[in-house]
Amino acid sequence: MKLVYISAFFGIARVVSGMCPSYTDYSAVPHGPYSSGAQKIPSMRPPLVCRTFNNPTIESAIRDISSSIKDPDWQQLFSNIFPNTLDTTVAWHNSSAPFTFLVTGDITAQWIRDSSNQVLPYLPYTATDSALSMLVLGLINMQAEELDAYPFGNAFQPPTRSGLKPTQNGIGVNLNVFPKFDNKAVFEAKFEIDSFASFFQVSSSYWRATRDARFIYNEAWESAVSKILDIIVLLQQPMYNGRVLNKPVVGYTRLTSEAKETQFGSGLGNPVKYTGMVRTLFRPSDDATILPFLVPANAFLCVELEHLSNMLKILRVFPDIRDKAMKLASQIRSGINKHGVAMHATHGKVFAYEVDGYGSVLLTDDANGPSLLSMPYLGFVNASHPVYQNTRNMVLSFEDNPWYFDGSYIRGLGSPHTSYLKVWPMAVAMRGMTSDNSEEVKECLDMILASTSGLGLIHESVSVSDGKDYTRSWFAWGNTFVSQFVVDAITRFPGII
Secondary structure, three states, rough: OOOOOEEEOOEEEOOOOOOOOOOOHHHHOOOOOOOOOOOOOOOOOOHHHHHEOOHHHHHHHHHHOOOOOOOHHHHHHHHHOHHHHHOOOEEEEEEOOOOEEOOEOOOOOEEHHHHHHHHHHHHOOOOOHHHHHHHHHHHHHHHHHHHHHOOOOOOOOOHHHHHOOOOOOOOOOOOOEOOOOOOOOOOEHHHHHHHHHHHHHHHHHHHHHOOOHHHHHHHHHHHHHHHHHHHHHHHHHEEEOOOEEOOOOOEEEOOOOOOOHHHHHHOOOOOOOOOOOOOOOEEEOOEEOOEEEEEHEEEEEHHHHHHHHHHHHHHHOHHHHHHHHHHHHHHHHHHHHOEEEEOOOEEEEEEEEEEOOOOEOOOOOOOOOOOOOOOOHHHHOOOOOOOHHHHHHHOOOOOOOOOOOOOOOOEEEEEEEHHOOEOOOOHHHHHHHOOOOOOHHHHHHHHHOOOOOOOOOOOOEEEEEOOOOEEOOHHHHHHHHHHHHHHHHHHOOOOOO
16 A cells, blocks of 8 residues: 655645655665664654655754653654654645645544544644644544544545545445445544544644634534534434334444454444443444443543533533533433443452443453543543542453453553454553553553564554564554653653653
8 A cells, every 4th residue: 555645835735756665665664873772773754855744843842852861762762753643644735725634654544533643742832833733723624524524434535635546445345334425535434432532632622722713613613513412412322212223323234254343233233221321333443342332432522522512612602512512521421420330359340341231341441542541641530530540450450351461572451453462552651641650651661662673663563472573563643642652751750761
């Protein structure tokens, strides 16, 4: 799969694909010069002419932050990963409109969740850098257009006007999905409520960083938000109305040999009772839920509905949307507290990963965020919350979480998405981000530094016993999230690396 590189500068797009290699290929081979530390981290930024978005403010930030890092290996790794989204994933940017299409890395499609997370590390710089602010504003406008057209999608094709060709989705075949979608516009139609939360998150986070509210006057943004809130209400409802099946809202089935790639009940998911929470068909890993109320995704949605409502309250616009968002947030929070907490035989009261309102619970966690581990990061609870602390002990236990792996190379959360005995470095970073213990944070940093397989980038997952066995050498969300962790760690614990 080849990504067409586009260098965007002062609103002018310059196609340079003829002289630039695919970054999928480039990221799979180490390039010099190497760091002087024990890990010999290579230099993995593409040549300047091949970078998809060049920004002096971020270059200055790299130098400033690196100067606070003593470890030469971490200096090099941070310099590789912090700008990775800008260097490699800005497939199309129209700064005058603005619109921005960000790919997730080695897959030429824009995931709502991934693209939102990919720009979060740059938000502190948007208030003083107009080019960066236009990049993020363009992403919000793009997501609004995508979700307004098809709010059930999790990943989208580039818009026709970008000049980029749609990508064939290798697993987007033998599907029965409703509502129907256009595969020239939608890359993947796995319905995930964290996509809604991520759209709200990047919108309100950008506004808080810049106080730029232009996006809310974009007709597609208001329309997308209204549609999303209506869908949330429908997906709070139980499966049955008395003895009758409620009208289906969304469904997904696929002819496949893997259960995680399709849904129960002819695509509708397993039955639920009303709890206040919102059903979802898929997890943030793009794997099917087993019980439809995914607790960490509901926690994320709750927080971002609160942020959405508060933003609209301060701006004094869209009072109906404002009030509806806050009401839904309250219902979801109540539902989690009443139905999303279970008693564990070893750890006591914990947050469940998935529930159905009937009493069924799934006690586990997944490497992808939103996760149970990430709940303080999301803002749903404080890290000191006793139920969270019990939950943290459970999910970080090889004895009690079937998707926690511990080996000679790395230990941490894995995912059914990458099968057994593979840990996601991104989840190791989340463990560090949610810890106040400097020794634990340092342990997480050390494991991540040793997990790059000599390639100087953050992989999707790595085998617990073999550093050469990994998935995805180019995973932009992982790169930017770990860079967030580094900034967080050196801010809280100066001199830690």
